[in-house]
Amino acid sequence: MSPSAPAPALLVADGPPTPGEPLALVVLARHGVGLASARGTWSVAGPPARLVADLEERLHPRWVWWSAAGAVRALGGDGAPPVHLARCHDLAAVHRLLHGGSRDDPAAVWAAAAGLPEPAAGRRGIEPLHGTGLLDLDGGSDDALDERGQLSPAWADGRALDDDLPPAQLLARAAELAGLALRAATAQLAAVAGLPEHRVSPVGAPLAVQTAQAESAAALLAVELEAVGLPLDRGTAEEIVGAAVGPRPRDAADDVRLRAARDAPVTAQFGGSALDLRNPAQVLDALHGLGFDVPDTRAWRLERLAGAHPAIEALLRWRKAERLATTYGYGWLDRHVTADGRLRGAWSSADAAAGRMTAQAGLHNLPTELRPAVAAEEGHVLVRADLGQVEPRVLATVSRDPGLVAATLDDDLYAPVAAALAADRPTAKVAVLAAMYGQTSGTAGEALRRMEKAYPTALAYLRAAEAAGREGRDVRTYGGRLLRLADAAASGPDAAFASRGRFARNAVVQGAAAELFKAWAATVRAGLAGTGGRIVLCLHDELLLHVPRDDADAAVALLHTALAQTAHRWAAGSGVRFVAEVAVVRRWSEAK
DNA sequence: CCCATGACGAG
């Protein structure tokens, strides 16, 4: 624990390490780190952030950790790693890739890697049939693995590394846990490398191994995104909110008063009776009372009735303002924007459905009206990059449909598609989206039949996914992510089968697009290392960078070259072209 | 207090 603790000389004693060699890391917030490589396990006492920074510089390892969030949090500081950590293997992220579902805690990860049955979920739970509850409760369990080979609960949830234990014991346990992490990573890598290869002409590692690395990088990026935050000009944001919903309420009573004042003119339009606009059932009744025979009160339905009665328009305007008053109002600013002008929320690197990134605090669904408030800080610019028509291009890659591949050579993919379908561009776009989303109603029927003729391979790929969904067979995305369709398929009405079919049809495209996007983001992140530039937002097909003004041109170039490199590996041999639109702006709203 | 539902913002 002393600052003069020995540097981890053992690691280099056997000769120079290979850069990128796996090095498992378990962080003890106050005492040091546990490490494991192919050469053995160690523990090193000292400030963990400094030790990790030193090891990164000297060994350039591929860090193996149970989760980026856990490891980085334990390093302390402001939530960001102490230095740029270039490579990692995130056991939780790779576990989700291999096995799907939402479980990614160390107990589940270890069990899957060791080929054991999934352990009980028991969050903080005491397993009555196993061990002695008292010992488990205070973290005193000596053995990391129980008699069945499962990770002991106290080791899985961190109690075994509780700060109150003697430092020597903690360091020994950290090393042991690092050893288990390394074993789990080795097993995961073997499983990933063993997945069926889809790709025609490999560049670099097998595709699924690349996916595992990109997913790991994305998990670390998710931690960094939360630490960095999105630059948000609070003054502008308050102006926008104020213009929509009025001044900031002084207290709770004032809030109630302002609320009533917003509601009154709208309820008056409905005849002045007592009507709670926030209660959809009451609004529905009121609409029926006015003679509108609608099944619900959704905006897209009411918009068609606008003009028939002034109350409709008033209600829609009220709803829009109310969204800003509640979800994106003063309370939201107070909760999520800090004094340094950054909007922060927790990030997940992969949702449970198809593996897209998600974010809390409204980061993924900021209303367009608020985007002028997302602004570069002094001396900086925002660089916004958008993948163009990424889903159909991804469909071309994963299906290898020759016609669709050829269409990706055009900047506007829908132009050649329209020609192939002998239709106009809007019709072509609807047809492509309808095919990918599994549209069942509407007017895309004729266009879909022509799609079938023009792009039979792509349509067959989608149909196969839909069939798997309906029949409850698991499928994997192009990059190797397991889409679990078997669990939910036990029973249900016909509508449920159709719904699962549409989900699967879409997930093979959406999921593969997420994999490409994360590989791109990881390459961009690597390219920004050592500069003042940071990724500050990931939005499914869009990257937002915050960079010093003088680095703007380099950032633009980086975004393009990173996409070219990523596509060269990810879509190797396919002939598919990916395009990105890149703009340097001061405010997010200025792009596009 | 947890959970389902409706509604809506984004991609």
Add this chain to the structure above:
DNA sequence: AGCTCGTCATGGGT
């Protein structure tokens, strides 16, 4: 219109 996510408000259960 088909897909996904997160968030808020309401109302029904425990």
